[in-house]
Amino acid sequence: MTSTSPTTSFDVAIVGAGPVGVSAAIDLARRGRRVIVLERRAAPSDQPRAHVVNARTMEIFRGWGVADAIKREGLHPELARGFSWLTSMSSDALATLDYVDEATAERHSPERLCSCPQDLIESVLLQRLAEEPTATVRFDHEVTAIEQRAGGVDLTVRAADDEEVVTARFVLGADGANSTVRTLIGAGLSRSDALGRRANIYFHADLSEAARDRPNILWFILSLETSGIFIALNGRDRWVYSVEIDADTDVAAEFTEEYCLELIRTATGVPDLVPEIQSVLPWRVDMAIADHWRVGSVFLIGDAAHQFPPMGGFGMNSGIQDAHNIAWKLDAVLAGTADESLLDSYEDERRDVAVYNANRSMENAKNQQEAAAFMSNPEVLRLLAAAEGDEMRAIFAQGVEQQRAEFHSQGQQFGFVYSGSAIVDDGTPIDESTVTEYVVSTHPGARAPHARLAAHDGRGVSTIDLFDGGWTLLSNGSAQFWAEAAAEASSNTGVLVTPAAVLPVAQGANEYVDERGDFAERYALAPGAAVLIRPDGHVAARWQSTPVDAGHALGSALALAGLRGAAVPAE
Structure with a gap:
């Protein structure tokens, strides 16, 4: 085993190089703190995963000088103005919701929601972090043990066939839902019952003709053949189609390339489409909150501390705001202008926000499920398309209106x-x-x-x-x-x-x-x-x-x- 010399000691070690971990590193490094980011992956992720950057998070990015770069990488604003419900992407919309009206957005923030895939967000944030001379990022470095002692924390880190000890005054666990840090510090996780299970099919295909430049961030597909949600990653050739699956579905076995091809063709309404399937990722529609967010000098942030479904887009945003909350407090303690008791306010402040966002996300998920169940009725689908279906169309529009809170969440974003x-x-x-x-x-x-x-x-x-x-x-x-x-x-x-x-x-x-x-x-x-x-x-x-x-x-x-x-x- 190789031990680090005193010169390799850091103020803060951050485990996890996703958007949350890198955000924490940026905030600390721009204050002059010596930070190291340790990531077990060999390279940054190429998966889109989360994509909603809400206006409050964009304000934080604005302060770090990266908001414009995120907007350049994200879905063009003219293609990110609302949400539609259709029987296929090629069909006319049954109902639509705008994201937010111009006057309301202008009054609340200098920034707007941006839809940008997580892999591109990570890229922008890593580039920004590289500008900070006191920051170090190491991929292919896995933390395997944590030992706390007076005045610091020793992390055992495995890289290739070697091990080393990295020393830091504080540690942030930003290593996701399956957090190693959370396990190593003995923090439990309270998880809800699952509302269901979904699979995200990430694919490349030119859907310009089907999309017709309609400004939808999300396309809710409701038909007898398939029900799911298209996520527009760039509005052109990068998409995700998310579908509900059974609890016992073997995704690797059932979601073959042929099955995904037919599913996407049906949902887009383009029978000869040849999508390039990039990945199929299953996930549970549930919520979880860590029992403890601080153990000594180790703190949990982001998905390591809280998890909730993406309905409403608060998961990554909540994590980045966790980082924004804890960074200045760690800096104050390191500077000697605050006692460590200040750090207790991190969990006190952020846990309530996480629990609220988790419950709201679950409520949004329930509303989506009810809408999908309503639309699975063949008679409902027939009436929606029929001349005599005015009453059914009015009922459907009312149901869509009941989902407004998922998309018009200005109070949830700014009002805590x-x-x-x-x-x-x-x-x-x-x-x-x-x-x-x-x-x-x-x-x-x-x-x-x-x-x-x-x-x-x-x-x-x-x-x-x-x-x-x-x-x-x-x-x-x-x-x-x-x-x-x-x-x-x-x-x-x-x-x-x-x-x-x-x-x-x-x-x-x-x-x-x-x-x-x-x-x-x-x-x-x-x-x-x-x-x-x-x-x-x-x-x-x-x-x-x-x-x-x-x-x-x-x-x-x-x-x-x-x-x-x-x-x-x-x-």
Whole structure:
């Protein structure tokens, strides 16, 4: 066995080079942390797997400078505007749902949902990580043992016929649903009963004639011969067809190339199509949550911590947001500006979000199954196509409308509100969002809202762009007052707090004008009031009126949010 020298010790070792693990590495490395990513695969995946990048995740990618690259690799926006239900891809739609109307999307975020295959997402993220000098990525390196000790973790890593020990202060297990890290640290997994089982047929074929440039991310096929879902990976020649299968189906034996060919021909309505089958991957329609997300200095993120079906597209997004949540906290502990107790807030905050997303995904799956069962009735299919079928078409359209929450999930994407030890609760009621309706809020714990502003040089910016991975103090006026408070708090805590102010006239850096009234409407801050935004873009504290001693108030808020070195008000 070969042991690593002290120079091969890292701040954080990340097990798994999927989108979640690489996202964690990017966030940590851009803060200057020495990170290593260990991946048991010999090379990056060539499978599309997940494909939905929701707007909140795109905001995170925007902060890392990769959002535009993801959009270039993804389904063209003009081909990613909705969802259709048809008897075959070649047929006219029985019903459609738009993804989201333009006005609503513009109000909630500077970014939009992007449909981009996971293999291409991984490629973009790995290229971005390669730009960071403190990051190392090793493929064909499998972690086989974890030993925790005072001040660090030793990972036994097998590469080819050799073994080595990689040492890190912290470890993130981002190694997927069958996580080795989860097993090695003894974290159990609570799994639901399965609603069913599906197989994803990934294939290449030019479907331009059948698709007719219709802007569907998903094509729901409902007929007597086959029921399934086409996923448009690029809208041209890269597709997935997902079908329900029995619990005891032997996919390797039954999904032969000939069987897949006939299935795809029927579903597309193109009888002479010759698709190139790339893979057939079975999966269960169920949910699972790890019993513990932290054991000592080892943390679980992404599918290692939680799993749920893709109906609604929250799996990969939840994992990347896990990474975004834990990275700044690890950085604060490594920098000595926070105690390790801050790290307990990771599971406290993210578990509730994961459980909610899991339950909603299962509900979406049930709704899809009910729609498919309804459409399997031959009389229903006959009436939908018949002149006398107006009533049935109205019933079907109503059923499609009941699935809207799966596709119009603005509240689910933006409206979750953290609570607990890393949030300074101000005692006001939480503004509750629904799945579909996002209630804009600056309540402590909420994602700081998107608002359009103008910089001092006339550039248009989103408030989201102001939260670049550090602590930000955003005020309604009183720029000098809050700037002095930020300087005092930064001096006392060692934590850089960047002041930004919205003013009638902007004259310098970090000053902005609310030309459209967006900030006044969405932040609802009285003159002189302010919000403190955490490095992950969530509100840590809010002052709805101007405090007498703002420096002390801000320092106290930082301490209450888990950071060291600030004076906490006496009881």
